[in-house]
Amino acid sequence: MGQTFKILGTCAVLLLLHFGVSGCSADGELRPDEEAIAQEEARQLQIEAAAAAEAAAREEAERAARERQRLQEEAAIAEAATVGTAAYARKIEEMLGDPQNPLSTHVFYFAYDSSDISVADRDAISAHAEFLATHPEISLVIEGHADERGTREYNLALGERRAMTIDRLIKVQGAADSQIQLVSFGEERPVALGHDEQAWSLNRRVELLYSGY
Numbered sequence: 001m002g003q004t005f006k007i008l009g010t011c012a013v014l015l016l017l018h019f020g021v022s023g024c025s026a027d028g029e030l031r032p033d034e035e036a037i038a039q040e041e042a043r044q045l046q047i048e049a050a051a052a053a054e055a056a057a058r059e060e061a062e063r064a065a066r067e068r069q070r071l072q073e074e075a076a077i078a079e080a081a082t083v084g085t086a087a088y089a090r091k092i093e094e095m096l097g098d099p100q101n102p103l104s105t106h107v108f109y110f111a112y113d114s115s116d117i118s119v120a121d122r123d124a125i126s127a128h129a130e131f132l133a134t135h136p137e138i139s140l141v142i143e144g145h146a147d148e149r150g151t152r153e154y155n156l157a158l159g160e161r162r163a164m165t166i167d168r169l170i171k172v173q174g175a176a177d178s179q180i181q182l183v184s185f186g187e188e189r190p191v192a193l194g195h196d197e198q199a200w201s202l203n204r205r206v207e208l209l210y211s212g213y
Helices: 001-020 031-095 119-134 151-173 197-203
Strands: 107-108 137-145 179-184 204-213
Touching: 001 197, 107 119, 119 151, 151 204, 179 204
Parallel strands: 137 179
Antiparallel strands: 107 204, 137 204
């Protein structure tokens, strides 16, 4: 039995020695078949590396093309918006300047020491109110003015009362608070420089100035 185990052990060692060195020649170099396999593996690695580099280059080219397309689209949108804004501004200016349109009346005159709106002006003021209500992006400055008679402080207050009178009428008909700004210049900005009723009647006024289009 002991002899049998000894023979079996010797065979196992011989098998291990055989398989451990079967891939190499006596001097440790690869056998021809192993060298061919190594060369094929190296070639496959080169092919895979080349394919990966080609895929990366293709992905980068596609990314660059998408970025150029995005920039072109943004430029086109910006250009269209600019053109649209310019056309919109021209349309608004035409409306405000059309003599047949009540919006062309943007200066309203007042009696001496009064902030009452005349009956004749109410339709035009209502037109401005409707215009603002339907164009919430547009802003309005209401400027109040007075003639030279009276103190500076009194005329500033009078110009403010005149502006507020028109402001209330416009807002009650639909315009938003955020669209309107009030300012009074009192007697500081006359449009007529005379010292008689003809000049004073032109200076007792409220002006409507639009922006935001």
